[in-house]
Amino acid sequence: MEILMILVCGFLTSMSVYLILSKSLIRIILGTTLQTHTANLFLITMGGLKNGGVPIYEKGVTHYVDPIPQALILTAIVISFSVTAFFLVLAFRSYKELGTDNVEQMRGVLENDSE
Amino acid sequence: MSLLHIAVLIPLIFALIIPFVYRLHKRLHLGWFVLPVPLVLFIYFISYIPTTMSDDAVLLEADWMPKFGMNYDLYIDGLSLLFSLLITGIGTLVVLYSISYLSRKEQLGNFYCYLLLFMGAMLGVVLSDNIIVLYLFWELTSFSSFLLISFWRENSASIYGAQKSMLVTVLGGLCLLGGLILLSIATHSTSIHEMIANADNIQTSPYFILSMVLVLIGAMTKSAQFPFYVWLPDAMEAPTPVSAYLHSATMVKAGLYLVARMTPIFAVTQGWVWAVTVVGLVTLFWASLNATKQQDLKGILAFSTVSQLGMIMAMLGIGAVSYHFEGSESQLYSAAFTAAIFHLINHATFKGALFMITGAVDHSTGTRDVKKLGGLVTVMPISFTITLITALSMAGVPPFNGFLSKESFLESVIEITHVDLYNLSSIGVLLPIVAIIGSIFTFVYSIRFIGQIFLGSYHEDKLPKKAHESSLLMLISPIILALLVIVFGLFPNLITSSIIDPAVNSISKSVSKPAEFHFFHGFTPALFSTLLIYLIGIILIFTFSYWVHLLKAQPDKLTINYWYNNSGKSVQLYSSKFTDTYVTGFTRNNLVIIFLTLIVMSAIVLIVTPVSINFKDVSNIRAFEVVIVILICVAATMMVLAHSRLFSILMASAIGYAVAVFFIYFGAPDLALTQFVIETISTALFLLCFYHLPNLNRHNETKSFKAVNMLISIGAGLVVTIIGLIAYGNRHFASIANYYKAHVHDLAHGKNMVNVILVDFRGTDTLFESSVLGIAGLGVYTMIKLRSKKNTKVEGGNNNEQTEK
Numbered sequence: 060m061e062i063l064m065i066l067v068c069g070f071l072t073s074m075s076v077y078l079i080l081s082k083s084l085i086r087i088i089l090g091t092t093l094q095t096h097t098a099n100l101f102l103i104t105m106g107g108l109k110n111g112g113v114p115i116y117e118k119g120v121t122h123y124v125d126p127i128p129q130a131l132i133l134t135a136i137v138i139s140f141s142v143t144a145f146f147l148v149l150a151f152r153s154y155k156e157l158g159t160d161n162v163e164q165m166r167g168v169l170e171n172d173s174e
Numbered sequence: 175m176s177l178l179h180i181a182v183l184i185p186l187i188f189a190l191i192i193p194f195v196y197r198l199h200k201r202l203h204l205g206w207f208v209l210p211v212p213l214v215l216f217i218y219f220i221s222y223i224p225t226t227m228s229d230d231a232v233l234l235e236a237d238w239m240p241k242f243g244m245n246y247d248l249y250i251d252g253l254s255l256l257f258s259l260l261i262t263g264i265g266t267l268v269v270l271y272s273i274s275y276l277s278r279k280e281q282l283g284n285f286y287c288y289l290l291l292f293m294g295a296m297l298g299v300v301l302s303d304n305i306i307v308l309y310l311f312w313e314l315t316s317f318s319s320f321l322l323i324s325f326w327r328e329n330s331a332s333i334y335g336a337q338k339s340m341l342v343t344v345l346g347g348l349c350l351l352g353g354l355i356l357l358s359i360a361t362h363s364t365s366i367h368e369m370i371a372n373a374d375n376i377q378t379s380p381y382f383i384l385s386m387v388l389v390l391i392g393a394m395t396k397s398a399q400f401p402f403y404v405w406l407p408d409a410m411e412a413p414t415p416v417s418a419y420l421h422s423a424t425m426v427k428a429g430l431y432l433v434a435r436m437t438p439i440f441a442v443t444q445g446w447v448w449a450v451t452v453v454g455l456v457t458l459f460w461a462s463l464n465a466t467k468q469q470d471l472k473g474i475l476a477f478s479t480v481s482q483l484g485m486i487m488a489m490l491g492i493g494a495v496s497y498h499f500e501g502s503e504s505q506l507y508s509a510a511f512t513a514a515i516f517h518l519i520n521h522a523t524f525k526g527a528l529f530m531i532t533g534a535v536d537h538s539t540g541t542r543d544v545k546k547l548g549g550l551v552t553v554m555p556i557s558f559t560i561t562l563i564t565a566l567s568m569a570g571v572p573p574f575n576g577f578l579s580k581e582s583f584l585e586s587v588i589e590i591t592h593v594d595l596y597n598l599s600s601i602g603v604l605l606p607i608v609a610i611i612g613s614i615f616t617f618v619y620s621i622r623f624i625g626q627i628f629l630g631s632y633h634e635d636k637l638p639k640k641a642h643e644s645s646l647l648m649l650i651s652p653i654i655l656a657l658l659v660i661v662f663g664l665f666p667n668l669i670t671s672s673i674i675d676p677a678v679n680s681i682s683k684s685v686s687k688p689a690e691f692h693f694f695h696g697f698t699p700a701l702f703s704t705l706l707i708y709l710i711g712i713i714l715i716f717t718f719s720y721w722v723h724l725l726k727a728q729p730d731k732l733t734i735n736y737w738y739n740n741s742g743k744s745v746q747l748y749s750s751k752f753t754d755t756y757v758t759g760f761t762r763n764n765l766v767i768i769f770l771t772l773i774v775m776s777a778i779v780l781i782v783t784p785v786s787i788n789f790k791d792v793s794n795i796r797a798f799e800v801v802i803v804i805l806i807c808v809a810a811t812m813m814v815l816a817h818s819r820l821f822s823i824l825m826a827s828a829i830g831y832a833v834a835v836f837f838i839y840f841g842a843p844d845l846a847l848t849q850f851v852i853e854t855i856s857t858a859l860f861l862l863c864f865y866h867l868p869n870l871n872r873h874n875e876t877k878s879f880k881a882v883n884m885l886i887s888i889g890a891g892l893v894v895t896i897i898g899l900i901a902y903g904n905r906h907f908a909s910i911a912n913y914y915k916a917h918v919h920d921l922a923h924g925k926n927m928v929n930v931i932l933v934d935f936r937g938t939d940t941l942f943e944s945s946v947l948g949i950a951g952l953g954v955y956t957m958i959k960l961r962s963k964k965n966t967k968v969e970g971g972n973n974n975e976q977t978e979k
Contacts, residue, residue, distance in 0.1 A: 060792065060793045060796070060799060062789060062902075063795060063803060064803075065895060065898040066895060067803050069895030070807055071806070071829075072891045073890060076769060076883075076887035076890040076891070077883050077884065078814060079765060080886060081883065082875065085822075086822070089813065089822055089823070092830075093829060096833045099833065103836075103840055103845075105901065106909075109791070109793050111841065113841045113842075113843060114841070114842075114926070114927035115925050116924075116927065121915075123915050125909055126911060126927035126931055127910070127914070129844065130928050133848060133928065133932060134939050134943045137848070137852075137944075138943055138947075140855070140947075141946050141947045141949075141950035142946075142950065143859075144856075144950055145953050145954055147863045148863065148954045148958065151864075152957050152958070155866070162762065163760060163762070166760065
């Protein structure tokens with residue numbers, strides 16, 4: 060299962076990198092969110108997907124899934140959500156101000172002034 | 175700290191005080207306050223003559239930074255004393271001369287501050303025993319010389335000359351630093367006299383050749399040797415006292431001092447003998463040839479200085495041959511050292527006087543152009559007499575001191591062809607020929623120098639000012655120097671035993687025989703060469719107008735200046751072109767560079783290090799997991815291929831929900847919960863924001879654009895996959911999770927391990943994660959609420975730094 064997940068993560072990385080390299084600002088942000096999912100899946104995979112109990116303490120049960128990656132991912136989800144929300148508003152504002160969402164056209168302040 | 179330490183620092187201390195004196199006291203010329211400094215130092219250094227005459231050297235130590243081996247140690251022997259006397263003696267005369275040369279309208283505070291700074295630095299160079307401190311003072315001379323050349327900074331030629339001299343001498347200075355560091359590594363010492371004592375260690379160390387080359391480049395740039403002489407003619411934009419002091423008597427001789435000082439270390443190798451001699455002779459020849467065609471008086475003197483420095487350099491190289499012999503044979507060749515030292519003194523006297531006279535002529539006529547000058551012999555008789563004496567001495571005519579040193583020079587150059595060592599007896603025959611040709615041209619420009627100013631017809635209408643004899647104050651210094659030229663010429667024994675012999679002894683290996691100079695040696699080859707020089711020289715002077723066209727026809731591409739200017743331009747051009755290739759302003763370019771670096775570096779690491787893949791404890795694949803995997807992969811593919819914006823947003827949220835489902839199956843209920851909520855909010859945000867954006871999802875992308883993206887993304891995916899597989903298969907330590915699992919209830923009184931980790935075991939992470947969320951919220955709020963008005967936006971744009979296009 061872990062090998063399959065690693066392959067999936069590799070595939071998702073390819074897809075997100077392709078999106079990040081494109082010209083449209085939306086696609087770039089979508090690419091970063093996709094990369095976030097990839098990183099989270101990678102984290103939980105590297106912690107091991109061995110079958111075990113849900114990490115909630117019960118008397119007598121000794122076999123649990125590793126809780127540390129889960130705590131890490133929970134933190135990561137919240138942080139990446141904050142950053143994504145910020146980016147979305149930033150993209151929205153930049154479109155309002157500059158009139159484009161094509162990153163190829165966003166080059167420096169001087170050219171915009173001369174327009 | 176001894177008196178000598180303070181003596182070196184006195185000019186530097188006065189450099190700080192003098193500008194304040196200038197502010198407070200305007201009635202008297204500032205130079206009168208400066209004059210006592212070099213004079214007192216000169217008298218102080220004379221008191222060391224008895225010490226060095228008995229071949230004693232004084233080493234005075236003062237700790238500065240002992241851990242770095244950087245101490246303010248001073249070492250005074252014959253060579254250092256000679257240079258100290260030159261610096262302070264000529265310094266006194268130059269300050270005296272500058273009092274009448276610079277009017278009180280000039281910024282005298284700056285001038286004397288820089289001059290004293292230079293004087294102190296120069297004393298530090300010649301007296302330092304510690305190489306690091308030597309280098310420190312060496313750069314201080316470059317720096318203060320830069321300030322002095324650009325003294326008239328409204329003049330663009332001054333700025334150009336100052337920049338050029340700075341670049342060339344600092345280049346050499348840095349080479350010198352490298353050489354000195356190598357020497358200190360080889361000997362484990364930073365003291366010059368210890369290095370000389372341990373010269374064997376250096377000669378056997380692997381750094382020997384490299385350090386020799388670097389030190390030599392340092393000396394060549396400072397002493398304006400071929401091809402680094404380019405800066406000196408342009409440094410003539412400085413005020414004339416500066417040219418007289420720095421660019422004839424002192425700074426340009428720092429390189430010669432260094433060569434002389436390092437001779438005991440390097441002289442044993444063939445490379446040193448040949449390099450120093452050939453560089454010196456080429457410089458002598460090339461610069462004397464160039465001096466004949468100059469139209470500016472200071473230009474002539476600049477090239478003449480370069481050529482005389484080349485001559486001294488060549489003699490130091492020839493003298494190094496004496497290290498290969500013992501006893502009387504060695505003494506025969508170390509006579510070249512004597513000639514070098516003697517000419518060093520002579521050159522300082524006559525060249526200083528010539529510069530001062532040039533300044534006087536410039537002052538009284540308003541021009542330095544030889545085409546406008548002429549026939550001043552009756553107008554300026556005293557200047558004429560001084561010029562006659564000093565220029566004839568430069569030409570090597572008896573009974574002046576230049577004749578004596580030039581005779582010794584020719585003698586040693588001819589003597590060297592008899593040495594049966596390093597091909598000196600075969601190829602070495604060329605050396606005297608080059609030397610003689612160089613001397614012929616020296617004779618030509620020296621004699622013409624007199625004629626151009628003082629003889630011929632007097633054109634009163636061409637001169638900007640009405641010519642008159644200079645004031646007595648201005649003439650005192652050149653008169654003193656001209657008297658020295660005669661005195662040293664007629665009675666050389668006055669300085670041989672007191673100054674020259676101790677200096678030669680500190681360069682040469684064995685005690686050299688006492689120097690003797692006579693006007694007539696008998697019918698030696700040197701005498702015949704001198705006669706030949708006079709004869710051809712006189713013929714050349716009379717036919718000057720016929721052959722000078724040949725010299726002037728030298729194409730631009732054969733001048734060093736052309737290459738200096740062009741390399742300066744092309745360095746700028748190509749560096750800006752190079753920067754333009756990767757700083758394009760496109761975000762994608764930077765991303766491509768970043769991803770490519772990641773891929774390439776990972777690939778190199780993977781190829782270089784041995785890796786193993788190992789899948790012992792892999793869990794089983796369940797059927798429903800495969801379904802979700804396929805779902806995610808399809809959704810991601812659709813997201814990339816989608817043309818509509820809405821569709822790709824939907825696909826993104828599909829992936830998010832699929833990940834949440836994964837979390838359920840992997841036993842992570844908290845994660846699944848959070849992921850569901852957050853994915854919902856994100857999707858809502860996406861839809862909310864992009865409602866306002868144009869319908870087009872992707873901008874027209876060319877095929878090559880797509881292909882590059884595809885290659886890079888595949889590469890990045892492969893890197894992640896491979897590293898993931900390797901990392902998973904090579905787990906070296908057990909997880910620390912067992913501690914949390916065991917103690918979640920008894921220590922933290924909780925049951926949900928993930929939550930207990932978040933708020934108890936690792937609560938700090940959560941604190942800052944919440945602050946990240948808070949900051950993002952504030953950021954979103956300010957971005958929406960705070961808007962600049964249209965007109966202020968334009969102003970903001972203009973405040974940005976504008977770069978040259």
